[in-house]
Every structure is written in structure tokens, then in C-alpha cells.
Amino acid sequence: MNDRKPLYLMSPALMWLSAFMVVPCVLILALAFFRRGLYGGIEYTLTLENLALVVDPLYASIFLKSAWIAGLSALIAVVIGYAAAYAISAMPRKHQPKLLFLAVLPFWSNYLVRTYAWIVLLNREGLITALARWFGFEGELPKMLYTEPAVVVGLVYNYLPFVILACYAPLSRLNPEIEEASRDLGGSGWTTFRRVTLPMTVPGIATGFVFVFVLSIGNFVTPALLGGGQFQMIGNLIYAQFLTANDWPFGAALSMVLIAIMMMLLTAQTFAAERGSGGRTEES
Amino acid sequence: MSEPLLSLSNVTKEFGSVRAVDGVNLDIAENEFFALLGASGSGKTTLLRMLAGFETPTSGEVRLDGRDISHVSPNHRPVNLMFQSYALFPHMSVARNIAYGLEMERLPRSEINARVGEILEMIQLSDLAGRKPDQLSGGQRQRVALARALVKRPRLLLLDEPLGALDKKLRGAMQLELKRIQDQFGITFIVVTHDQEEALVMADRVAILKDGGLLQCGTPREIYEHPQSRFAADFIGLMNFMPATVADGALLARDGSRIAAPLPEGAHNGDPMIAAVRPERLHLGEGDHENRLRGRLIAKAYHGLDLQLHLETDLSQEPILVRLTASEAEGQALETGTAITLGWKAQDTRVFNA
Amino acid sequence: MKSAPLPLMLLILGLTFAFLYVPISVLVALSFNESGLPTAWTGFSVKWYGELARNGDILKAAGNTLIVALASTVVATTLGTLLAVGVEIRRRKGRFLETIIFAPMIIPDIVLAIALLSFFSLLNVTMGLHTIIVSHVVFNLAFVCAVVRARLKTFDWSVVEASQDLGASTLTTLRRVVLPVLSPAVVAGALLAFTLSVDEFIIAFFTAGAGRDSITLPMQIFAMIRFGVTPEINALSTIVMGLSVLMLTLSQRLNRGRLPGQ
Numbered sequence: 094m095n096d097r098k099p100l101y102l103m104s105p106a107l108m109w110l111s112a113f114m115v116v117p118c119v120l121i122l123a124l125a126f127f128r129r130g131l132y133g134g135i136e137y138t139l140t141l142e143n144l145a146l147v148v149d150p151l152y153a154s155i156f157l158k159s160a161w162i163a164g165l166s167a168l169i170a171v172v173i174g175y176a177a178a179y180a181i182s183a184m185p186r187k188h189q190p191k192l193l194f195l196a197v198l199p200f201w202s203n204y205l206v207r208t209y210a211w212i213v214l215l216n217r218e219g220l221i222t223a224l225a226r227w228f229g230f231e232g233e234l235p236k237m238l239y240t241e242p243a244v245v246v247g248l249v250y251n252y253l254p255f256v257i258l259a260c261y262a263p264l265s266r267l268n269p270e271i272e273e274a275s276r277d278l279g280g281s282g283w284t285t286f287r288r289v290t291l292p293m294t295v296p297g298i299a300t301g302f303v304f305v306f307v308l309s310i311g312n313f314v315t316p317a318l319l320g321g322g323q324f325q326m327i328g329n330l331i332y333a334q335f336l337t338a339n340d341w342p343f344g345a346a347l348s349m350v351l352i353a354i355m356m357m358l359l360t361a362q363t364f365a366a367e368r369g370s371g372g373r374t375e376e377s
Numbered sequence: 378m379s380e381p382l383l384s385l386s387n388v389t390k391e392f393g394s395v396r397a398v399d400g401v402n403l404d405i406a407e408n409e410f411f412a413l414l415g416a417s418g419s420g421k422t423t424l425l426r427m428l429a430g431f432e433t434p435t436s437g438e439v440r441l442d443g444r445d446i447s448h449v450s451p452n453h454r455p456v457n458l459m460f461q462s463y464a465l466f467p468h469m470s471v472a473r474n475i476a477y478g479l480e481m482e483r484l485p486r487s488e489i490n491a492r493v494g495e496i497l498e499m500i501q502l503s504d505l506a507g508r509k510p511d512q513l514s515g516g517q518r519q520r521v522a523l524a525r526a527l528v529k530r531p532r533l534l535l536l537d538e539p540l541g542a543l544d545k546k547l548r549g550a551m552q553l554e555l556k557r558i559q560d561q562f563g564i565t566f567i568v569v570t571h572d573q574e575e576a577l578v579m580a581d582r583v584a585i586l587k588d589g590g591l592l593q594c595g596t597p598r599e600i601y602e603h604p605q606s607r608f609a610a611d612f613i614g615l616m617n618f619m620p621a622t623v624a625d626g627a628l629l630a631r632d633g634s635r636i637a638a639p640l641p642e643g644a645h646n647g648d649p650m651i652a653a654v655r656p657e658r659l660h661l662g663e664g665d666h667e668n669r670l671r672g673r674l675i676a677k678a679y680h681g682l683d684l685q686l687h688l689e690t691d692l693s694q695e696p697i698l699v700r701l702t703a704s705e706a707e708g709q710a711l712e713t714g715t716a717i718t719l720g721w722k723a724q725d726t727r728v729f730n731a
Numbered sequence: 732m733k734s735a736p737l738p739l740m741l742l743i744l745g746l747t748f749a750f751l752y753v754p755i756s757v758l759v760a761l762s763f764n765e766s767g768l769p770t771a772w773t774g775f776s777v778k779w780y781g782e783l784a785r786n787g788d789i790l791k792a793a794g795n796t797l798i799v800a801l802a803s804t805v806v807a808t809t810l811g812t813l814l815a816v817g818v819e820i821r822r823r824k825g826r827f828l829e830t831i832i833f834a835p836m837i838i839p840d841i842v843l844a845i846a847l848l849s850f851f852s853l854l855n856v857t858m859g860l861h862t863i864i865v866s867h868v869v870f871n872l873a874f875v876c877a878v879v880r881a882r883l884k885t886f887d888w889s890v891v892e893a894s895q896d897l898g899a900s901t902l903t904t905l906r907r908v909v910l911p912v913l914s915p916a917v918v919a920g921a922l923l924a925f926t927l928s929v930d931e932f933i934i935a936f937f938t939a940g941a942g943r944d945s946i947t948l949p950m951q952i953f954a955m956i957r958f959g960v961t962p963e964i965n966a967l968s969t970i971v972m973g974l975s976v977l978m979l980t981l982s983q984r985l986n987r988g989r990l991p992g993q
């Protein structure tokens with residue numbers, strides 16, 4: 094196969110991506126530097142005011158809150174996810190693929206539906222309230238839906254399966270003899286976990302954390318549905334700029350910042366992945 | 378022997394309906410270099426894991442220094458294992474790998490450092506103390522794995538196929554090196570291996586395992602010269618087998634010739650037997666050999682130290698293998714296709730039930 | 732197997748699976764609840780599914796979704812497979828190339844959505860199902876490419892050389908040697924793309940334009956949820972979930988688990 098052939102094969106797709114991904118993204122980048130026209134639309138004067146507005150305390154606080162929510166969700170997801178992945182890897186080998194499949198299955202269902210399920214549960218007239226009443230609880234339950242915790246729960250719920258998958262990968266590749274070696278040398282179960290298993294499976298945790306964080310911080314659906322009207326994260330803010338406030342340049346500026354945050358995290362994660370060592374079963 | 382260090386009494390291990398280890402009885406002395414020899418599936422690995430504590434016997438007892446350790450967990454046994462894959466901690470340096478076991482003993486940092494430094498000197502890896510395992514060669518990794526286990530001064534050191542991953546030349550050197558280390562440290566070594574040559578070279582005593590059971594236990598010389606079963610005779614070294622029947626205090630071979638040999642007790646005329654003789658016990662020319670065989674030379678192989686001949690005979694289906702020393706072969710014609718006569722002593726014949 | 736205490740592991744697994752499956756199970760159960768309310772179970776009924784079938788808006792949205800999914804899958808599968816083959820047979824692998832290929836999967840969907848909206852607006856394109864289709868192809872082709880590439884990584888290229896050695900042209904080799912081996916992966920990728928398109932909300936939302944004719948099912952569901960919880964949503968959710976799960980299980984069976992990320 095000569096060297097020209099690959100190019101012919103790749104070009105249709107690459108052209109499509111250039112036209113419908115690269116160009117639009119560059120466009121957004123450019124848009125951030127223009128000004129909102131008087132009646133909506135775009136006034137083509139170059140300006141930095143959008144970027145300035147982004148760091149304005151009002152909007153900066155939204156960024157921080159989004160980061161906080163995303164971080165919290167990522168943390169919780171990673172704790173639960175790693176525990177579940179560890180438990181799966183502790184099961185007999187022949188059951189592990191099935192268990193993993195079951196754990197990942199919810200991830201494949203529609204994420205609107207998955208978020209909606211929590212509305213049904215947390216609603217004032219939802220299932221949890223119904224259960225409480227069934228148990229005899231009379232009083233007014235604290236508000237569950239349209240709160241910050243609801244958004245966190247929704248985010249964790251949505252992304253947990255992927256975290257389990259990400260954490261399972263390094264755990265399953267671990268050479269079982271290494272953990273046995275630790276016990277043989279006198280380490281207890283907990284010490285073995287703390288000093289050998291955990292350090293060796295950190296790349297999975299990093300991948301999971303970054304995944305949840307990146308997807309959560311730019312998330313629009315979950316805060317919109319579970320957070321209620323008052324609740325704003327970056328995703329909702331961008332949505333608003335484009336659909337209600339009609340300030341596209343500002344929306345573009347916000348997106349730029351979002352992408353910047355994302356790129357930083359991904360770079361950091363690649364770094365961590367390279368530092369994490371092997372311990373694969375194909376040793377020596 | 379005086380009170381043995383390790384004593385296995387009727388140790389059995391079952392996995393569901395599979396009996397991996399079947400009623401093994403064994404005593405191992407202090408400062409002994411012992412080998413558990415067997416093919417895969419013989420139960421040797423399961424036995425090793427029971428000694429290390431990663432499996433518990435279904436029945437029977439394992440006693441160390443007189444104490445029953447059958448159900449003691451691995452981290453509480455004064456027994457250490459050198460894993461087949463070495464199982465070095467990839468995220469720790471050489472020094473930290475070795476120190477790990479001592480840290481588990483909660484020794485003061487100064488003592489840990491001293492002992493780690495000491496053993497690094499002994500295995501000649503002091504310069505590489507800060508390196509990570511993936512920066513070492515296979516032979517170096519093996520030394521680290523060994524040091525990590527030895528530094529704890531266990532009562533018993535178990536080695537799982539220690540030389541499997543090394544290339545041939547290194548293997549030979551390591552065999553002697555392991556012997557030297559065992560001697561120097563005075564710790565009892567138990568090596569598990571499928572390589573009979575390795576077992577014979579390194580061990581003071583060898584136990585042959587088959588299908589979970591102990592077939593024979595003895596010094597390398599005993600095992601080699603006096604195998605007690607056909608399997609052992611075949612498994613260790615090379616052996617020629619000749620089917621025969623008992624006849625008047627001797628054996629009658631397939632071609633009708635008489636083979637003089639020490640018969641087992643209770644052998645009756647007509648019993649089917651197998652006569653066996655080692656290739657190096659067959660000789661050309663003169664000598665007080667009670668037995669003779671005649672065959673056609675079908676192949677010659679020069680092996681440096683010896684010359685191996687393959688003969689087609691009427692004594693057995695398989696070709697007879699002969700090993701002649703260089704001096705013996707000197708000056709002999711030995712052309713393929715020609716007839717050759719060889720002799721051997723009656724006392725060199727082994728006899729097994731067919 | 733690890734040295735961890737079994738009861739603890741089973742507890743962790745039990746709790747995790749409960750967390751994952753209770754919410755969606757509740758939804759499915761409610762869809763068959765005669766009363767449609769979580770507060771009272773009045774009996775098994777499929778009446779809400781019947782209500783769905785009578786809902787014109789939903790049926791239209793479902794139809795639109797199908798059109799979009801089919802069209803974008805066909806285009807994406809073709810482009811994505813060609814891309815995958817091209818990338819894998821190329822000797823020089825560039826990081827730049829890899830970034831572009833993986834970008835659609837990494838860019839937050841809201842950013843891609845607004846980027847496409849701006850793009851179409853700038854070009855004064857009237858938006859509708861066609862713009863949704865074009866947009867869906869962008870991420871779909873990246874996923875198809877990933878799935879096919881995963882299969883290609885374990886592909887024994889020496890059979891291609893053998894085929895050429897025996898006299899076959901490049902085209903024949905592709906057709907008779909490469910494609911038959913690749914086809915399970917291609918179909919798996921197509922199923923994945925189809926499902927992603929059916930479930931996709933944000934990009935569709937932004938690129939559908941103002942018209943009422945280009946509403947997809949996820950957009951419809953979103954609107955319905957915003958309006959308030961109704962039993963029909965439960966039934967619709969169950970159907971949509973079942974469909975995605977079915978398609979993706981099929982996809983995995985075909986590809987034997989070699990999905991991106993595994």
C-alpha cells in the first residue's frame with residue numbers, strides 16, 4: 094500500500110470534521126472577541142470586554158460554583174466507583190465480565206431519562222416521599238428536588254458506570270502475585286491495599302475523576318432539570334446567552350474558558366497517567 | 378534426622394472434586410536445600426502455596442518448628458516466597474522493595490537501613506538501590522526478589538520455578554549461585570521446579586510428585602541411580618526400557634535373550650516386567666558384563682562431552698540410547714547402518730512392574 | 732482474587748447496584764402503574780403506553796429521531812470506517828491527527844452545539860432536520876472510527892500481503908479480505924452511532940432551528956419534563972431506555988466487548 098492511499102481514505106471524514114467541527118470552533122473563538130449588537134446579533138468590533146466580563150465576580154462565582162459541584166461529584170463518583178470496581182475484581186474471574194457489564198449497562202440508557210428518574214424519586218410527590226409516608230412519617234420532608242445536592246446526585250448517578258469501568262481496568266491488570274508478595278512479606282490486608290494496590294491503580298482513579306469533572310462542569314441537562322430555575326452552572330449560563338439573553342459573543346467567551354479549563358485538566362491527567370507505573374501480568 | 382524443621386503429615390488439598398495434593402508426608406531438615414520436582418498438574422505448586430499460606434490443607438497438618446501452621450495466614454508465618462514472576466513492587470525502588478518486609482516487622486528505621494544495605498552488598502546491587510524494577514534486567518530483578526525475601530531471615534524460603542525466566546547460560550550460573558547463597562545464609566530452601574536437571578544439581582534431597590502424590594524422596598544420587606518407579610526412572614534423566622518376563626531368577630527379553638538383573642520381591646515366573654538401564658551404563662568392547670545386546674546403529678550425535686548413539690534393536694520398540702564417553706568412542710568405527718554390540722552389568726539393571 | 736473480606740465486597744456491590752438500578756427500575760415500574768403516580772399502586776396497566784401511541788407530537792418526534800439517526804448513522808459509518816482504515820494503515824501517526832479524531836468525543840457537547848449554531852447562523856442556513864443530521868455525523872464518525880480502529884489494532888496485516896502475493900488487486904483485497912473481517916466492528920460501530928444519535932439532546936436542541944417540524948424525541952422528552960412529571964413520560968422513558976440498551980448490547984455482542992474505553 095503506497096502512502097497516498099491512506100490519505101484518500103481519510104479525507105472525506107477529515108473534510109467533514111474540518112468543516113463542521115474545526116471551523117465552527119474557531120468561529121466561536123473569534124466570536125468571543127466581538128460585541129453584542131444593539132438588537133441582538135453581532136457587532137463586528139473587536140473587543141476584550143467579554144473576557145473581562147467572564148472574570149467579573151458575578152460570573153466568576155458561577156465558574157467557581159460549577160467547579161465545586163463538578164469536583165464534589167467527581168470525588169463522590171470516584172470513591173463509590175473505585176470501591177465497586179475493587180469489589181468486582183475481588184469476585185471470581187468468571188463472574189467479572191458479567192458484573193462489569195451490569196455495572197456499565199445503565200450508562201447506555203438515555204441520559205435525559207436517567208436524570209428524569211431522579212425527579213420521580215425526589216419530587217415533593219415522588220417516591221421517596223411516598224415511602225416515608227408509608228413508614229408513617231407525617232411531617233414535611235426537607236426539600237430534595239431543585240437543590241444543589243440533587244444536582245450532585247444526578248451527576249454522580251449519570252457518570253458512575255464509567256468511573257467503575259475506568260477504575261476496573263488497572264485493577265484487573267494487576268499481577269495477583271504482587272499483592273500476594275506483600276502479604277507474604279508480612280503486610281496485612283489493609284496495608285497491602287494502602288501501599289501496593291492503591292498506588293498501582295491510581296491512573297484509573299485519575300481517568301475517572303477527570304472524566305466526571307470535565308463532563309459535569311459543562312453539563313447543562315442535569316442542573317437544568319434537577320437544579321431548578323435559580324440554579325446556574327456554566328452550561329446553563331452558556332445556554333442562556335444563546336437562547337434567551339441573545340449575547341452570543343459572551344456565550345462564546347464563556348465556552349472558551351470552559352474549554353481552557355478542560356484542556357488543563359486533560360493535560361494534567363495525561364501527566365498522571367504517564368507517572369503511574371505498570372505491574373501488568375506480563376512481567377519480566 | 379533430629380527434629381525436622383518442616384513436617385508435612387498426610388497433607389491433602391481438594392478443590393471441589395479435584396484432589397490436587399494427595400496425602401503427602403514429608404520431613405525437611407534445617408539448612409537443607411530441598412527440591413519439589415514434578416510436571417505441571419503434579420500438585421507441586423499447590424503444595425508450595427500451602428507452605429506459604431495462600432492455601433490451607435483440606436486435611437493433614439503442616440508443622441514448622443513443631444508448631445502447627447496449617448491455618449496461619451501468610452503474613453504471620455516465618456516463611457517467605459520468591460514468586461515465579463518475581464512480583465516486585467513496580468512503584469517502589471529496589472531499596473524500598475527490600476525494605477518493605479522489614480517495615481512490616483516494625484523494626485527501627487536504622488536497623489532496616491542497615492540490613493537492606495548489607496544484603497544489597499551481598500547480592501552486588503548497591504549501585505542500583507534507587508532504580509525501579511522496570512529499569513533492571515531479568516537477572517537483576519531475580520536477585521532483588523531473592524533479597525527481599527532473604528532479608529527477613531525466614532525459617533523457610535520457598536522458591537517457585539526460580540530459574541524459569543532466565544536464559545540457558547544464566548540459568549547454569551544461577552543454579553550454583555543459589556546453592557552458594559543457601560549455604561551462606563544457612564536458611565532452608567525449598568525449590569519447586571519441573572526441570573529435573575535443575576533439581577539434581579541444586580538440591581540436597583529431591584521429592585518427586587505425581588498427580589498430587591509423593592512418589593519418591595531421596596538424594597539426587599539415590600533418585601538417579603535407584604528410581605523406585607517406572608515414572609521416576611523415565612522422568613529423571615534418560616533411560617532405556619525393555620519389556621521382559623520373569624524366568625528362573627532372571628528376565629527373558631522380547632528377542633528371547635536373557636537379562637540378568639536384581640528382581641523385586643515376590644516376582645513369579647511369567648510376570649510381565651520392564652527392564653531399564655541408563656544410556657551411560659552401556660559399554661562397547663570387553664568387560665565383565667553379564668548382559669549383552671546387539672543392534673543396528675541408526676544415528677550418531679556428537680555432544681561434546683559424549684557421543685550419543687541410537688540403536689535399533691529387537692529388545693524394545695523404541696531405539697536404545699547409548700552414551701559413550703569421548704575416550705570410549707575413540708578409535709571405534711561406529712558407522713551408521715552397521716551392527717554394534719554393547720554390554721552392561723546386571724547390577725546396573727533396574728526392574729519395574731509392567 | 733483478592734484478600735479482601737468477602738461480605739464487605741458483596742455489600743459494596745449490592746449497594747452500588749441498588750443505587751444504579753433502583754431509579755430506572757422505579758421508572759419502568761411506574762410506567763405500568765395504573766394510577767401513574769408513585770404514591771399509589773393501583774394495578775398493572777399498559778394504558779400509558781396507549782396514551783403515548785395516541786400522542787401525535789410524540790409520534791412525530793419519534794419519526795424525526797429515526798430519520799436523523801438513520802441518516803447520520805449511514806454517513807458516519809461510511810466516513811468513520813474509511814477514516815479508521817486510513818489512519819491504521821498510515822505509517823506516520825501524528826498527534827495532531829489523533830487530536831482531531833478524538834476531539835468530537837472530548838469537546839463538551841454544549842460547546843459543540845453552540846459552535847454549530849453560530850456556524851449555521853453565520854452562513855444563513857435555515858436549520859432543520861438536515862442540520863441536526865450534519866451535526867450528529869460529527870461525533871458519530873468519531874465513535875465509529877474508534878470502534879473500527881480498536882478492531883484494526885488486532886488485525887493481522889500479513890493476510891493483506893498474502894492476498895496481494897496471490898495476485899489480488901488492492902480493491903479486491905479490501906473487499907474480500909479486509910472488509911469481511913471488519914464488518915462485525917463496522918456494524919457494532921453503526922449500532923453505537925445509531926443509539927448515540929437517538930439519545931442525543933443538546934446538539935439536536937441547538938441545531939434544530941425554530942421550526943416545530945424538526946423536534947426530536949429527546950427534545951420532546953425535555954420539553955415534557957420541564958412541563959411537569961406525567962405518567963406518559965414514564966412509559967416513553969421505558970421504551971427509549973429499552974431500545975438503547977438493546978442496541979448497545981447487540982453492538983457489544985458483535986464486537987465482543989472491544990468498545991472505546993475498554
